[in-house]
Amino acid sequence: MHTTEALKQTETLSAVQPSDDKEWTEVIEPQDSLLALRLGDVWRYRDLVMLFVRRDFVSTYKQTVLGPIWFFIQPLLTTLTYVIIFGSVAKLPTDGLPALLFYLSGVTVWNYFAQTLTATATVFRDNASMFGKVYFPRLTMPLSIVISNLVRFGIQLGLFLAVWAYYLFTTDAVHPNAYILLTPVLVLLMGLLSLGLGMVFSALTTKYRDLAILLTFGVQLAMYATPIIYPASSLPEKYRWLLQANPMTPIVEAFRYGFLGSGTVTWISLGYSIISTLAILLLGIIVFNRVQKSFTDTV
Numbered sequence: 001m002h003t004t005e006a007l008k009q010t011e012t013l014s015a016v017q018p019s020d021d022k023e024w025t026e027v028i029e030p031q032d033s034l035l036a037l038r039l040g041d042v043w044r045y046r047d048l049v050m051l052f053v054r055r056d057f058v059s060t061y062k063q064t065v066l067g068p069i070w071f072f073i074q075p076l077l078t079t080l081t082y083v084i085i086f087g088s089v090a091k092l093p094t095d096g097l098p099a100l101l102f103y104l105s106g107v108t109v110w111n112y113f114a115q116t117l118t119a120t121a122t123v124f125r126d127n128a129s130m131f132g133k134v135y136f137p138r139l140t141m142p143l144s145i146v147i148s149n150l151v152r153f154g155i156q157l158g159l160f161l162a163v164w165a166y167y168l169f170t171t172d173a174v175h176p177n178a179y180i181l182l183t184p185v186l187v188l189l190m191g192l193l194s195l196g197l198g199m200v201f202s203a204l205t206t207k208y209r210d211l212a213i214l215l216t217f218g219v220q221l222a223m224y225a226t227p228i229i230y231p232a233s234s235l236p237e238k239y240r241w242l243l244q245a246n247p248m249t250p251i252v253e254a255f256r257y258g259f260l261g262s263g264t265v266t267w268i269s270l271g272y273s274i275i276s277t278l279a280i281l282l283l284g285i286i287v288f289n290r291v292q293k294s295f296t297d298t299v
Helices: 003-015 039-044 046-060 067-089 099-120 140-170 178-204 210-224 237-244 248-260 267-292
Strands: none
Touching: 039 046, 046 140, 067 099, 067 140, 099 140, 099 178, 099 210, 099 248, 140 178, 178 210, 178 248, 178 267, 237 248, 248 267
């Protein structure tokens, strides 16, 4: 019997059971609305979400010699590489900021967005066997990825704050301001943006596996279209609108401006980033809900 038809019949049989039947503890009903998130179901399965978070967190560095120390080594090595290549060799400007602090701020922010996006984009493909055997709200899986990467971001943010505090008390190049209070909002925007994009790509990669490879390559290229290794102010005025079209640009610039006092950010650009993020998240929800009904037939 066709897998989708079998699931639909199973759901239908479950749904027609009397609601007062004490033997049933779980009634699974078909999801008709493409905009439905069923956050109530996700909350009831919050223990499963935490289990997925723990699994992702532990499995990443399990059987490694250095273990969680890699959370610090990876951004440090990346930052040092940028300092040498883009700072010393290419001599790209850093808006007068210490090169180590400038690149570390960009790496910290970009790592959270990129890692969440690439992990969410293959959630259907990587967990197809689990999805096909047991029911649980499908949204729990991408949400757990966002949360587990949030833990990694918190650790790497601690590293950034340590370096930031050193320069703050030993130099006069760092000028934090009230924009620093927007940090939770910026992190939320990054999480929702990567979640929305990831859900779109996760739906597409069930049919087109090439997209998973293309996405990994595309994320690397997208970093150069975001002011991570250079400040937005260094671009000529006539090309700057291309950079501002990237929803991640205002987020990175606001983060850098709040902590370091240097960056090109306006409330209009932040508003654009918020609207773009919500639009992409809405698109991701629609595509995700549409594909989750039949993805077991194509994966």
